[in-house]
Amino acid sequence: MDALLLPLIVFCPLLAAGILFVSAGRMPARASCMIGAGSVGLSALLAGRLAASFLAAPLPAGTLHMALWSWMRVEGFSTRIAFALDPLSLVMMLVVTGVGFLILLYACGYMHDDPDIARFFGCMTLFVAAMLVLVFSSDLLSLYIGWEGVGICSYLLIGFWHTDTANVVAARKAFIVTRIGDAAMLCGLLLLATQASTLDIAALLHIVATGPAQLLPATAAFLLLGGAAAKSAQVPLQTWLPDAMAGPTPVSALIHAATMVTAGVYLIARLHPLFMAVPVAMKAVALVGLITLLLAAGSALVQTDIKRILAYSTMSQIGYMFLALGSGAWQAAIFHLVTHAFFKALLFMAAGAVILRVHHRQDIYQMGGLAPAMPVVFSAFLAGAAALAGLPLLTAGFYSKEMILQGAWHANPLLWAGALLGAFATAIYIFRCVFIVFLGTRHTEPTGRTGATMAIPLACLAILALAGGWMEMPDTIAPVHLLSHLLSPLFGTATAEGPSWLLWAGSLVPLAGVGVAWLLWRPRTQARTAPEDAIARLARTGWGFDTLYDTLLVRPFITLGRLNQSDLCDRLSDATAATTRAGSRMLSRMQSGQVRRYAGWIAAGTVVALCLGIRP
Known part of the structure; x- marks a missing residue:
């Protein structure tokens, strides 16, 4: 019975997000607040009930499992959508739902006069649901779904007031920088999948503990560290976080306190035997x-x-x-x-x-x-x-x-x-x-x-x-x-x-x-x-990381894109397309629909063929 509470804790904010998105613009502000904060509050109550049961009667294996469905099964590899509750995910569950509820309750007062309040609470509840998927997943591939879910929700919330260009730029920056880390993490997961033939966390950690050391190379640990560093805003992928302040203050509280930036810490803690190896x-x-x-x-x-x-x-x-x-x-x-x-x-x-x-x-x-x-x-x-x-x-x-x-x-x-x-x-x-x-x-x-x-x-x-x-x-x-x-x-x-x-x-x-x-x-x-000496100015700009990346990566990429607008490859492609269009127009003129013209072309072709055939 307790295992059923795991998907239900996730489903409450997920259902609220669906309702709020579908009814955006047609629901009173008070109703949007009640659905948004109430759904996370209900998840917090269920989480408290589950925590009390878990602590009162610890399971022999120390983990509560709930398999939902098998996702994919190919030769030598399979993965499934399954939730698990152990002491670590228990702590994270209480933090995400408890602190998340207080933040959403606060947001009811902070955002009460915003015309897009339904969209706001829809994104916030989806954010909480994605974080809970990340925390509960017993398989790294389904964990990656929650990982990407909090990423897209952060993009939507940082740029919530999208009429201001600066907010859109900040959201785009957060999305791109964290995607760099996400790409590294995905490569690490693929490497683990090919080496261990599984992404189930328990099985993977068992292999780490009992298998040969070379089975899971250091490369995978460093790739996962790259993903964790980007999501948790650590050097050298930390530049997105100060600009993320463009979002409403409840968004900042949710990202910084209970959800996104702690995901990297959770990932390393969850896979600590891999890093210890x-x-x-x-x-x-x-x-x-x-x-x-x-x-x-x-x-x-x-x-x-x-x-x-x-x-x-x-x-x-x-x-x-x-x-x-x-x-x-x-x-x-x-x-x-x-x-x-x-x-x-x-x-x-x-x-x-x-x-x-x-x-x-x-x-x-x-x-x-x-x-x-x-x-x-x-x-x-x-x-x-x-x-x-x-x-x-x-x-x-x-x-x-x-x-x-x-x-x-x-x-x-x-x-x-x-x-x-x-x-x-x-x-x-x-x-x-x-x-x-x-x-x-x-x-x-x-x-x-x-x-x-x-x-x-x-x-x-x-x-x-x-x-x-x-x-x-x-x-x-x-x-x-x-x-x-x-x-x-x-x-x-x-x-x-x-x-x-x-x-x-x-x-x-x-x-x-x-x-x-x-x-x-x-x-x-x-x-x-504020102090205005050179060191203070450098520190205020984040020690020049943005300037460095702009010089080494952003500007060369933009310049390359501009040069590529009219390079030789484009001209050859344009010439090929033009030739094809001209040939198509010429051949289309032969398709007149008049039988006597078709017969004439057939006769002309026959004469040419005979001439070629009898030529000495």
């Missing part, structure tokens, strides 16, 4: 994460758009997850994925509430002094900022980040030092945002109020951002390891804790970052502006 791939994952978290944190320090600050923050925090994955701290990566979903959704939704009330302005230097005018939003944003910075003891982000630092220390002290530097920069840039936006002199007078449909999700996520880390704590504080115990059948025993001074370092560094932010951006009477 290739040590160089593990090192590459850790290195990609470390570089991304430092570069993104540096860019966030100098941004002036509040949503772009949070976008670079997402890149940096996903970098922490990649660092944990590459260090073998699998539980730490999933723990930070969960806490990040709480505080990043909270930060985006609080930022959206601010943007609405300051007349859609997003420049933090045009805000200031907003705390007295919107205390609820300020409290929510402050809770999210504290969790993102990892302030000790009080926030969920502290416990998950501390677990990552412990894992990085055991893997390589240099990785730990880089992660600690990133934690310091994180505290600086997020409290820079807090101090500039909510304290000091007010530059824009806010209007309106934050309605209940927006305030309730903010309150729920604020509680989770503060208390959500209590599921996993260091032994020095309290021997609580609920998440590690849940995930241990998949990942084994969690990494042992290091010396106690590591905990002190991880606690004091974020506090030092807050102190630095206060010294630099505390309330002052004089007007403040």
Whole structure:
């Protein structure tokens, strides 16, 4: 009976998407909101029911299966559409449906006056359904369907306000960059299929564990890493994420917190035995994460758009997850994925509430002094900022980040030092945002109020951002390891804790970052502006990656296309087509429909043939 809940959890938002798309423009806004948010809320209730049943009576095999249908069967290879629930997909299911519901409930207030609200909720519910397919799939080919589904939904949602050219360009950029990674991932899946003759995840991982090492080459791991890096906006395929802020704020919250950018983390965690069999791939994952978290944190320090600050923050925090994955701290990566979903959704939704009330302005230097005018939003944003910075003891982000630092220390002290530097920069840039936006002199007078449909999700996520880390704590504080115990059948025993001074370092560094932010951006009477030195300008543009790709790839490709408009091949093709058309016209004149002319041509042909035959 419980197995039937798996497809039903996916079907609820999928059915809602179909209804909303078919009835777009003919349904009241309130009905669109109820169908959109209600369907994901129903999925969240079913997910809670399934989770309670799964945890109360764990299955002997540790996995709940539901086969839907056989997709294809050829000689030596078969694949099927099937769902499976294990501890990892259980955690992801609760995050996607729970946080997703709060985001859609918030969107009911944020988007209530948009004329295309039905299309918006249709795309959002389809997004959630695609992510659930990705999470539940027990076969990599059906997982790839969900993988591509979240990609096309992100394109539709980033470019939702398509009358603005900049939004369309941002959506196209996200689509193209992530397609590069998707192509790499597809090549990796095809390589696995040819080498292992299966894409069933359980069978594939069994082959990795028991089969010869050369059966699954390192090439497949690196191709899958390319797909994960693009989807999770990691170096060198991270350039699409800051521009994705062109979409409505609920879209940003959904993409950054509960769905798309965590897909790469989930993929590597799901296939962790494959990556563990290739040590160089593990090192590459850790290195990609470390570089991304430092570069993104540096860019966030100098941004002036509040949503772009949070976008670079997402890149940096996903970098922490990649660092944990590459260090073998699998539980730490999933723990930070969960806490990040709480505080990043909270930060985006609080930022959206601010943007609405300051007349859609997003420049933090045009805000200031907003705390007295919107205390609820300020409290929510402050809770999210504290969790993102990892302030000790009080926030969920502290416990998950501390677990990552412990894992990085055991893997390589240099990785730990880089992660600690990133934690310091994180505290600086997020409290820079807090101090500039909510304290000091007010530059824009806010209007309106934050309605209940927006305030309730903010309150729920604020509680989770503060208390959500209590599921996993260091032994020095309290021997609580609920998440590690849940995930241990998949990942084994969690990494042992290091010396106690590591905990002190991880606690004091974020506090030092807050102190630095206060010294630099505390309330002052004089007007403040963004730094304009060369390094700041370079960091603000994402360290020049867009310029590099534009120079090396985009411009040569456009130039080649222009040259190809009138090249020799085109001229030869045009000449061949013209000759064919001329011959066709000449031959068509012979088809007059007059019998006597046909007889004349026959007689003439006969005379010619006789002449050729009797010629000496």
